[in-house]
Each structure stands twice: as C-alpha cells, then as structure tokens.
Amino acid sequence: MPRWSVYDGEEHWRFMEKLEARIRNHDREIEKMCNFHFQGFVDSITELLKVRGEAQKLKIQVTDTNNKLQESGRELLTEMEELRKCRSQQRNIAATVDQLTLCLPVLEMYSKLREQLKTKRHYPALKTMEHMEHTFLPRVNPYRFCTVMVEDIPKLREEIKEVSMSDLKDFLESIRKHSDKIGETAMKQVSLLHHTDPIVHLR
Structure with a gap:
C-alpha cells in the first residue's frame, strides 16, 4: 500500500502556504503584543519621570520645611x-x-543699740541686746554678720557693765567727797524749814 506524504505534489505547497500564513499571523500577534506592551512601557517611563519630578519637588519642599x-x-x-x-x-x-x-x-536694731551705747543709755541697750539675742539673731543665723554680732554682744554687755561700775564708783566717790557739804546743806534746809513752818512753831 503506497504512503501519502505532504511533501508530495501540490499538498506540499498548500502546506507551506498555510504554514507561512500561520507564521505571518503569529508575527502580527507578536508585533501587536510588542506594540501594546511597548506603549505601556513608554507610558510607565513617562509616569516614572513625572513621579521623579514630583518626588524631587517634594524633596526640596521637605528639605526647606526641615530647615525652617x-x-x-x-x-x-x-x-x-x-x-x-x-x-x-x-x-x-x-x-x-x-x-x-x-x-x-x-541691722536696724543693731544700729539702735550702737546709738544707745553712744548716748550711755545702758538699760535700754541691755534690753535691745536681749531682744536681739532671743528674737532676731536666730532668724539670720547662717549669715556672717550675724556671727559677728553674736560674738560682739557679750563684749558690749561687759563694756556696759564696766562703764556702769565706773559711773557708780564715780558717783559714790563724789558723794563721799561732798558728803560734809551735803550734810551741812541738808541741816540748813531743815533749820530753815523749822523756822518758817507754822506747824513747827505750834509744836
């Protein structure tokens, strides 16, 4: 039995024509697909360039905002x-x-104390010192001037004591020196009173 082949006779040419037609169809499809995807690629590149430009602007704005x-x-x-x-x-x-x-x-009270000592008002000065020691100085204890005052007060008190004793001695010495004259004057006053007082005459 003889075998038929596409390579025999006219069938060969028909097959080749159909094959070429199929190839052309595939080429057109491939070209269409390439054109379609190429256009998409071009559009994507265009969009990317736009995005890049916007990103650059945004970067400048962000940098400017950051600097501000x-x-x-x-x-x-x-x-x-x-x-x-x-x-x-x-x-x-x-x-x-x-x-x-x-x-x-x-400070005002210390100035007052000094004035009292200067005018020899010893009793008020002692009262002022006592007031300072128990009321005012404890409030300002940390300060150096307070320490100076605390150390100074006993000295001032001793000074007042010495001055007072000296004044008392002078006073007593003055009385002793003038005691005769004082007695004589006192007797004269009593005698004068005795002679001038009518009640004394009645007695």
Missing part, C-alpha cells in the same frame, strides 16, 4: 533658655528679698 523647623527649633531653644534664666533670676531675687526682709530689722 530646625531654625524655629533653635530659636525656640534659645527663647526657652532665656526664659529659664529669667525664672532663675526671679527666684534668686525673691529669695534675696525674703532674706533682706529678715536681715534689715536686725
């Missing part, structure tokens, strides 16, 4: 530091005023 924030942050930190210093100064001033409020009465 950094500058504002530095200014804010500077202002906060100034505010902290001002508040610290206010606290120091308030503390100083409070301490001066405590110290001024002590």
